[in-house]
Amino acid sequence: MDLNIRKGTISNLESILNIEKSVFPLFQQSSRRTLLLSLRSNFQQVWVADCATKGDKEVCGALILYAYKRTLRIYSIATSKNYQGKGIGDALLKHAESIAGDSGFERISLEAEAANKKLIDWYRKRGFEVVELSRDYYDDGIDAYKMVKFVSVNTSASRIKNIIVTDDPGSLKLDVDNLDIVSSKDYITNKGLFSERALRVFNLCNSYRYQSKGYYVSLLASAREHRAIPNVTNIRDLQNISLVRSLTEDLDGLIQSSLKGMKEKEFTLNIYFSKTLYEEFKLLAHSLYNIFQYPLFQVEFERNEKWEIKKVRSLSLNKIDQGDIALVQEMATGYFKARRYLKTKMKAYKYYLAILTDPEDEHAPSNPKALKKLRKVADKMGVYTELITKDDFNKLTEFDALFIRDTTNVNDYTYKFSRKAYAEGLAVIDDPWSILRCSNKVFLHESLKLNKIPTPATKVFIKGLVTANDLDTTPMPVILKQPDSSFSVGVIKVKTVNELKSSLDDMFKGSDLVIGQEFLTSDFDWRIGVLDQKPLFACKYYMAKGHWQIYNWNSGTKPMEGNAETMSIDKVPEKVIRFALKASKLMGDGLYGVDLKEVNGEVYVIEVNDNPNIDSGIEDKVLGEALYEKLIHSFIKRIEVARNIDRYTSSEPDLITITEP
Secondary structure, X not given: OEEEEXXXXXXXXXXXXXXXXXXXXXXXXXXXXXXXHHHHOOOEEEEEEEEEEOOEEEEEEEEEEEEOOOEEEEEEEEEOHHHOOOOHHHHHHHHHHHHHHHHOOOEEEEEEEOOOHHHHXXXXXXXXXXXXXXXXXXXXXXXXXXXXXXXXXXHHHHOOEEEEEEOOHHHOOOOOOOEEEEEHHHHHXXXXXXXXXXXXXXXXXXXXOOOOHHHHHHHHHHHOOOEEEOOHHHHHHOOXXXXXXXXXXXXXXXHHHHHOOOOOOEEEEEEEOOEOOOHHXXXXXXHHHHHHOOOXXXXXXXXXXXXXXXXXXXOOHHHOOXXXXXXXXXXXXXXXXXXXXXXXXXXXXXXXXXEXXXXXXXXXXXXXXXXXXXXXXHHHOOEEEEEEOHHHHHHHHHOOEEEEOOOOOOOOHXXXXXXXXXXXXXXXXXXXXXXHHHOOHHHHHHHHHHOOOOOOOEEEEEOOOOOHHHHHXXXXXXEEEEEEEEOOEEEEEEOOHHHHHHHHHHHOOOOOEEEEEEOOXXXXXXXXXXXXXXXXXXXXXXOOOOOOOOEXXXXXXXXXXXXXXXXXXXXXXXXXXXXXXXXXXXXXXXXXXXXXXXXXXXXXXXXXXXXXXXXXXXXXXXXXXXXXXXXXXXXXXXXXXXXXXXXXXXXXXXXXXXXXX
């Protein structure tokens, strides 16, 4: 008899109902509605056992689990009468224990009818102990024992496993921690229950052509929410030479300089795990790998008026010269040992967070002390962090999440990092759409207006369409903003019609639209930090001395900045919080800084910023370490939601709605 345990689906509802009716007394049976809720729940897990005899397969067992904060509760475990005595109950119980160990639960609990001595003894033999008697648990006069078994957390399983999938596993010999080599057949057929595990899949199959085994390995990896290298998108990219040339357009200068000494009209470069056998082409190989993300591939160049890429094709181990195999294996070993997610021998981290920074930026969104605090908290919460820069684009696929602590802009590498990370399935703050929406004041103005959120009176000036009447009817003074302005740069104050006309002419050189906003006088701006559509911090940013903005960029060699006062959320006027949350919700569910003014008892939203400042000693002054805990918790939640992990890992009471029995 072949036995396979898998996640239950709605199609298994009748089978589970029939099993429960055949083995449980009426007071223990679940209703159809209860089972349907279990199958659809994010809090419960339903597993079924498929039994196959002589080619016929049927559901022969069922397991229902409740996931609490530290306890995995077995709500129901049952084996069909026709299959009892064949070890199916043991297999289901071991499966529950495996889930508990892999997922970090401390114990497994269950309830069993107190009068059923045979069942109580069965659980005791498997390590469960009676901890409590619950009177009238099932019905009047029908008591239950609560039984508990403590489990050992499988720390090695809590991190993502890396596997190489190849048609011939014996052809590659690598001794690397946290790396397995499996056959394409086993991965496709899910022989090792790969679909239930968190994996990075390095696809080294002999072919990636459409509907080949290599193609299906990457396709199934996507369906199983595994990180595949290459993924199906990468595979399709190589088939279109126009797209290949478009993707490598930024490398033209490097290509020309790298190949300028070549006398031949054609040249072929093999790239193995981001490296090449030719030292002089090391940088070119690394840069090409960053774009195509293939473990093994070949680039053909041809020289016409200049060097161009003629073709890019994948390579496999059986296409590499035998004399080079040993060097390729050495490169592969170095590649995997150098990956940051393998450096966990002293501590098993659960997730891996990249923090994008610019060490040269004096006005970065987080100062070094804040980054140090963030990393310290992340380490305590089991999240590995690494500071990366714009040169580390190729490292993104090594991580589970990306936190951008660099000044964002749609037209620079920060958006490219965000877009790439999102496409690869990473949890991202700031996500690409938040950068797009928040960075453009025209979008922001239209969104706030349509949703009736109060703002200073605002006018959009359009290049070539500004009339004398538009100028004359604009109340003075007025604040002019470039649509993509940030940190008060690209924002000017004009006091007369002549200044307005002159300033618009200058600003139209960079944008066809310019925002004009009523000037409201105030000593400070509110900044409400919002995370996951909840207030995170509240600050009063005071205007720079003798200036109308928080930053005075014209104060000399160093910009002058006003003071900041951080306060508890419950001390902020309710109206300020309400409008901040309403405005940020239009941008998404990420991390935002909402700027507001309070004038004569009225509250106005000035703008919503992605990538808000979180500096040590300012934004974290009230919450302290708890602020960073909230940030890391948000990433953990986002990673697990993205992977459809049906459990909660929060330490925050408002996210734990189920109390343990």
